[in-house]
Amino acid sequence: MQTLHVELGDRRYPIFIGSHLDPQALLEPYIKGKQVMIVTNETVAPLYLKHYVTALEALGKKVSTCILPDGEKYKNIEHLNLIFDALLEAGFNRDCTVLALGGGVIGDMAGFASACFQRGVYFIQVPTTLLSQVDSSVGGKTGINHPLGKNMIGAFQQPQVVLADMAQLKTLPPRELSAGLAEVIKYALLGDAEFLTWLEEHMDKLVQGDETLLAEAVYRSCAHKARIVANDEKEQGERALLNLGHTFGHAIESYLGYGEWLHGEAVATGMVMAADLSCKMGWISQNDLERTRKIIARAKLPIVCPQIPLDDFLGYMAHDKKVLNGQLRLILMKNIGQAVITKEFDIDLMKQAILENQQS
């Protein structure tokens, strides 16, 4: 087991990364009060819920559960409210702990609920997908979607502790493992050329679910994100780099309807578009663009999106949070392993990069 500490001043917390982790021993120091609400979904509950209920009850906790339907389309205010209902119906007070057992949607919703319930209670994350292990376990971003935009309503809420158990990835559908690898690749592309070389060496085994290599990839990804977040917790600057591929990706997700493509799939194609625009701007070489396409394809991720009318695509991009005072900023690559946030790009080249990475 490896331990990574996310350094956020008085809200420093550990991420435990390994296989077959022991929740009873690892979680005990991080639970506040006697009441623990496990928030999970209908897919994860039959697989892992009992394991965690048993572990927490062995610690003498009063454990309640809130089982939500599975899917991004339930990441809304109505289903958030079901968590509040469960907390209050179980008589929870402000000295309680909310534990998220599931992927990114569950982490976002349970985390946001824990930030708001009684104006803030303890939060623990047990991410059960690769995507949530490398993404939402670091950074404290929580929230819900609104019909007019993704993650428009939320809070920064840091967990007390995160358990990232590779053994739980065994039950993850291959498509979701690949979606997680999209974010892993993102860390390499935006800030770590050496990590990209490592991924090029090991991608085939990663796709096959090698737990030791996956643990290493999770550790490196979280360490990378943790460094950036520690420098810029509230996303005033550097943290925006983590959105490489996301502005394009959000447009793809929004057009197709949330849940049609997985978030990681949309980000994958979004990164190709960002790399292509970076290449068209003369910042990265054609060879770097092909390396980008190839590592994404080897992770079994899409490198083109379905045909989307340009006006629709641009409209969804304008709804993205990276629009500052009406001016679109993008995360592009000055080099492989060196992303920048910039509004200094050619809008026509951007349109070409969107159109040329769609299915013909």
Added chain:
Amino acid sequence: MQTLHVELGDRRYPIFIGSHLDPQALLEPYIKGKQVMIVTNETVAPLYLKHYVTALEALGKKVSTCILPDGEKYKNIEHLNLIFDALLEAGFNRDCTVLALGGGVIGDMAGFASACFQRGVYFIQVPTTLLSQVDSSVGGKTGINHPLGKNMIGAFQQPQVVLADMAQLKTLPPRELSAGLAEVIKYALLGDAEFLTWLEEHMDKLVQGDETLLAEAVYRSCAHKARIVANDEKEQGERALLNLGHTFGHAIESYLGYGEWLHGEAVATGMVMAADLSCKMGWISQNDLERTRKIIARAKLPIVCPQIPLDDFLGYMAHDKKVLNGQLRLILMKNIGQAVITKEFDIDLMKQAILENQQS
């Protein structure tokens, strides 16, 4: 005009207190971005909305408005969502400002919406009731009610600036002015015996709406609250003193249904119950209890509540947030002007204090 600075480290902010304040000059330095959403209600909008829209437009801002129905019963998740709808339909991004123009309900909802929208945008408060001027303008508590409890869902969100304009109290119904005075009296009872003497001297003119005296009462109340909040922003200890009368008061409000009695009225009777229990415990004298009753009655506030079955009353008290690990804590008085948070009280005397301060 007086200026009070609430000291909260990097989130220090001013409260401007006076009559006929100029929003254009006073607000300009505290607005982020070009987009301002004014959240108000159907009662306040016809009186003051145009004044603020005009002032902000003169500053070159794009001003949108969200007008909610008036009343505590609308302080719920459905009406909170109307604010998010308004923000997104107007195309607001993360560089925007939410301005609350109204009483405590509007301040709580707009503040909570500003804390959650895009994970946090700027917030400005223009409290238009005496209660919200002396209570919600300091402390950053925002939130909404849930059918199972008051203020169960919320956030700590500090405003950038607060304008407390006494001239706006002219349109306040006398019953609401009195409800505000309940909180003013609370500051005296919990921590400032000299302020109680001042209130005993000036109560008749305060009830009549004397703007100069009201400004002084608001300044002293906010200064008192600001000192406590600066010491204990997240309510780990001392801040709980501000809940003098509130645990009893919440039970009264909950039983009668939110909105039947005003919050300040319930707190007024709650303070009588707390004082009575403090007297029965031998901590304050019979004379101090009578001073408490008399100043509350002179503010035209109720000193007894309707008959409420004891079991119901206790049940609602147990839902209060002051229950820590199942143990009820109360704010009682060791002396006039010296409140304490304690679980060391006689439960039978508490029941007597509840029953003896009901209508016979």
